[in-house]
Amino acid sequence: MAETTVDDAFVEFERVQKSYDGETLVVKDLNLKMPRGEFLTMLGPSGSGKTTCLMMLAGFETATHGDIRLGGTSINNIPPHKRGIGMVFQNYALFPHMTIAENLSFPLEVRKMGKSEREQKVQRALDMVEMGSFGGRRPAQLSGGQQQRVALARALVFEPELVLMDEPLGALDKQLREKMQFEITDLAHRLGITTVYVTHDQTEALTMSDRVAVFDDGRIQQLAAPDQLYEEPENSFVAQFIGENNTLEGTVKEINNGLALVELDDGELIDCKPINVSQPGERTRVSIRPERIEYNKDRLREGVHTLKAEVLEFIYMGDIFRTRLRVAGKDEFIIKTRNAPDQQRLQPGQQIEIGWLPEDCRALDA
Amino acid sequence: MTDTTQSGPMLAADGTPLKRSLARALRMQKIRALMLIAPLLLFVLLTFIFPILDMLFRSVENQIVSSTMPRTVAALQDWDSESGEGPGEEVYQSIYFDLFVAAEAKEHTKLGTRLNYEQTGVSSLFRTSGRRLDDIGEEFQDVIEDVAPALKDGATWYEIMNGTGGEAVAEAAKERFGRLTDERARGDLGYVPSADIAQMLPHTTDAYADFATFTTFEDGDSVAEEDPWEAVYAALALDLRDPDTRAAVAAYSGPGAEHLQAVAAAQEQLPDFTFKDALVDADKDWGNTETLRTIQMYAPNYTSGYFLNSVDLMKSPDGVQARPENQQIYITLFTRTLIMSLVITGSCILLGYPVAWILANLPMRTANMLMILVLLPFWTSLLVRTSAWKVMLQQQGVINDVLVWLGLVADDSRLVMINNQFGTIVAMTHILLPFMILPMYSVMQTIPPSYLRAAKSLGATNWTAFWRVYFPQSVPGIGAGSILVFILAIGYYITPEIVGGTKGVFISNRIAYHISSSLNWGLAAALGTILLVVVLILYWAYDKIVGIDNVKLG
Structure with a gap:
């Protein structure tokens, strides 16, 4: 990705502001355009507004001002369950009372999909993350890395065009994290999914992303490809924060x-x-x-x-x-x-x- | 390194089996832990386990009949109550002497009360005849003292009765005394029955031994100085009715033989009425075979009578039978208690769930504030809260007044909301609600909001997300709350007592009645035991269906 201007934007934030208490802005005048198929990471220290942006995109928070568009249409007033956005949560949020297969089948069930089609899709999604034989287990019986894969499969099983990931690798150990970083990017590019990834780990951001948006103080400080970000930081915050x-x-x-x-x-x-x-x-x-x-x-x-x-x-x-x-x-x-x-x-x-x-x-x- | 391939048990470094050295190492820890909980254990044992065991025991215990009337119980064993004939004279003699002793110990009314549970009228029968026993004896005493004036004096009696070799008779009397009064007869009786006399005059010796035991241990007097009971004279007269005894007396040469011979010679003058007639004369119920059948039926030391009574059954000569329609109340009460407890648990779930949900999803500060409101009722006396409901619900109460004022209810047809089941359910739901909210709240607090978000992001509507994802995870809280509320409700007493009227009382109110008013502790214990068993069965069923692991208090 060479330049920050994108003509045919799939995800677009336009002059978005967010305040929780009516006194301070958590997100200040956010403008962002993402083309289809891009892997974009929101990177920043805690409290920088990156997670809030993700939640606004997912529909769990409403923007105080501005417009968020998905595929050209404003989604400000669309409830989360109608946005069709896959999401991977920090603690995976796998439903503990359902088996792995039931977890994956859930988004298909609520979409009123037939049983055989459901089973087929669930199996394909599990195979995709190399968890094909774990369908009958409960989340508590899986290791952290396995749960992570299942969460990923569940976010992808209903074939969303956009997937959001909120610090999904935060709970894993270093080796597993590096392995999963590779697998996630590989999968995202293979399936051509547009991905917004939130992390505070700059190594993760640099290794995985097509572009990285560095957040601080409710603003994007720099939006650039990893090499550019590292070698040509535009301000001292970015220079300090990256590497x-x-x-x-x-x-x-x-x-x-x-x-x-x-x-x-x-x-x-x-x-x-x-x-x-x-x-x-x-x-x-x-x-x-x-x-x-x-x-x-x-x-x-x-x-x-x-x-x-x-x-x-x-x-x-x-x-x-x-x-x-x-x-x-x-x-x-x-x-x-x-x-x-x-x-x-x-x-x-x-x-x-x-x-x-x-x-x-x-x-x-x- | 331990050689894991060796056969036999694993050995520790010193060669002892590993299991044993592990047990030894852990023993100190276990002892120390036990010492820490010992005070609590002791406390629970003394104040909880023992009373419960005592209650279980009381529900079947029935020693009062055989300990108050030991001779009668023995004599009745041979009587066939189905024969249609009353028991023989021997039984009535036993009744007379047993009752005499019991009346001296003032225990006969207790037995009367006990048997009155099984047959109405027995209580007054015992009380009336208790007063007449002396009169019967005096009829004999008057004649005997006329023909042998020396027998007016207790010292003469002592001289005649005392001797050697009759220790067994005295021991039997001591044991009867012990069972009757629940006191151990300790120390020296100061009287040894004469073996000769005991053989010749068995009834007299028995009666005199009873008298001696009471004089020594109950009154603390010396046997030799006291004049004997009327029953002793009656016993002497009874003994002398036998011609063989009279012959033996005539040949007797022991101390005071002349007095006995004088009485024996005047046998013609002694009253010759049977003890049966005397007792029937005292109270005509003694002529009723039902009375004796009741005594016979409840003679065993342990009885299922209380339990049968608790489920509206009763013993009869034809086996176990249903009680008459107008006496059946316990099955109705048990059913009502169960159904109303279920209704109360259900309404607590319906009212408590949204409250717990709101509490769990509010910011900590606000939630704590609201939590105080939930707990506020705990700071008010239970009695005050219940009485407040009385004020609210009664026909001239707040709710009715408001409804009348609003014109929703006519003044002359105010709603009856208290002293019935509705009142009990409303008041108890209010009182038990915190016990439902607290466990639900603490379980809901542990459900991260990300589950609901995840469900919604996967395309579930608010309702589907709640029903398929949130609700199943809150079930352990509902389970814990339900068990808590249900078990509390099933044994609740004060609230149904105050607002329940007659239609809204629980089984526990009946238990309280039997404990404090009718003093039928055996029945109260049986009802309590059934309640305990019902709760345990329900708990077991809950474990089978839902699984007790699924209950979380937080």
């Missing part, structure tokens, strides 16, 4: 040729790419990814500015080395280096000089 990030504060000294010279608070100078700054004298927060920092002088480009740093801590993490430095008076500066045969292992107390490519260093809002 690990080093920030340095300073003032813009000059801007020319698409390059900004920033004077840090302790007087040192660095080169950056101006993103949210336009003129000298502006305060800025500079953001650099830990893995883009270089301390081997031979690999640095000629003439770039470098910073003095003192090694505080060296952590061996297997595939990478993680080193904590004191830079420009701050103790929390992190660099990550690949565990390669020729890689130098830094010692605490060692004085080094660090630098980076100016393109990797983004001058954002203060």
Whole structure:
């Protein structure tokens, strides 16, 4: 997905606002367009409004203002059971008094489907999530991962065009979560379902989504493909929230040729790419990814500015080395280096000089 | 590592079987746990288990007949009540002496009351004849004291009766005393029946032994100094009716033989009426074979009579029979209690379910506020609440007044809403409602709202989502509440008593009546036992149908 403008939108939020108490807005002026078949993740810290958006889309909350459209028609006044949207809940919400097959059969029954057709569809859905032989069990007899698969199958069994998932993998352990991440995206793309996925786990968001909407303070801070989001965050919240990030504060000294010279608070100078700054004298927060920092002088480009740093801590993490430095008076500066045969292992107390490519260093809002 | 392939039981490291060392390790823990609950266990045992066992026992216990009239019960054993003839003179003699002793102990009226449950009139029969027993004895006493003036004196009697070798007679008298008065006869009687006399004058010795036992243990007096009962004179006269006895007396040479011989010589002058005639003269009911048949029928130590009575049956010579129509009340009362308890449980479910649902779905703060309203009735006395319903429901009460004022009901045809089943159901539903709401609420609280949302997102309407998804999960709460309310209702007493009138009372009101008014504790115990069994059967049935695992209090 290249661009954020979508002409033929399947799901559309237009100027949507939501308030619970009439005093504060939980969702502020939300605009979002999703094409058919897209896997979109709503990512954000708790209280950022992402779940509220999902609930409005599902019909369990009503928008205070604005329009939500599905396939071009407004669904503001359509009750949840008529929206035909599949949903996977955080705790799965499998009905404990029904067997797995009965759980799956439920949405088909309420749609007055015949018995043989129902059984056939239930079996197909269970096979799809590799749970074909578990139809007679009760939810309590299944493991967390199995329940998760069943919940997914139940949300898909009535063949909805849109599926909503509310932190569905939150209760699983890391390995299972990674496996399920892959399975969910694979299934969604295979069946061509439009999916809205809510999570607060940024790794999950980056690995699964076509596009990610980063929520904070009731607004979408950035809506972009994962790589773009990671490498080109548009503001310091996104830069902070997605992945690990080093920030340095300073003032813009000059801007020319698409390059900004920033004077840090302790007087040192660095080169950056101006993103949210336009003129000298502006305060800025500079953001650099830990893995883009270089301390081997031979690999640095000629003439770039470098910073003095003192090694505080060296952590061996297997595939990478993680080193904590004191830079420009701050103790929390992190660099990550690949565990390669020729890689130098830094010692605490060692004085080094660090630098980076100016393109990797983004001058954002203060 | 333990070798798991070895045959035989698994062994611990020191070679003892693993099971035994596990048991030993756990024993201390078990003992400590037991010690912690010991006070409660003891309390429950003393105040709950024992009284219940006592109640179960009382419902079949019937020792009062055989302990009050031991000789009569023995004598009646041979009587065939079907023969159409009254029992022989021997039975009446036994009745006289038994009743005399019982009257001295003032126990005969208790037996009269007990037998009155089975046959009306027995109570007054016992009371009347109790007063006349002395008169019968005095007729003999007067003559005997005339012909042998020395026998006016208790010391002479003691001299005659006391001796050696008759310990068995005294022991029998002591045992009769113990059973009659529920007191153990302890210590020295101060009198040993003379074996010779006992052989020669058996009735006299028995009567004198009874007299001696009472004098010593009941009154605390010395036997030698007291004048004997009238019954002793009667017994002597009875003994002397036998010519063989008179011959033996004539040949007797023990202490005081001359006095006995004097009496024996004057036998012609002694009254010769039979004891049967004397008793019938005292109360004509003694001539009625029904009376004696009742005594015979209830002679055994244990009886099913109370239970039969509890289900409107009775014993008769032809076996178990239904009671007369006008005496049948218990089956009706049991049925009414069951049906009304079910109705009350049902109305509690209908009224409580929505309340519990609202409570469970409101925010915590509001729910707690409303919960106080639910619990508020608990802070008011039960009596006050019930009386309040009386004020509300009576014919000149609030509801009727409002209906009349609104013109819905004519002033001269005010609704009768109290002192009937309606009143009981309304008041008890109100009083028991919290017991339904609380378990339902705590179960509903555990049902996450996401289930309903999930159901709706899957396409179910509000009703389908509720009925297919929410309701089945709230059933354990309904079950717990229903069991609680039903069991409370089935044994409820105060409310039906106050607002139930005659049509709305429960079986428990009848039990209370028998405990405190009619004092028929045996019947009360039998009714209580049946109630207990009914509850246990229903509980068992509930377990079979719904499963007791399905009951949750939270």
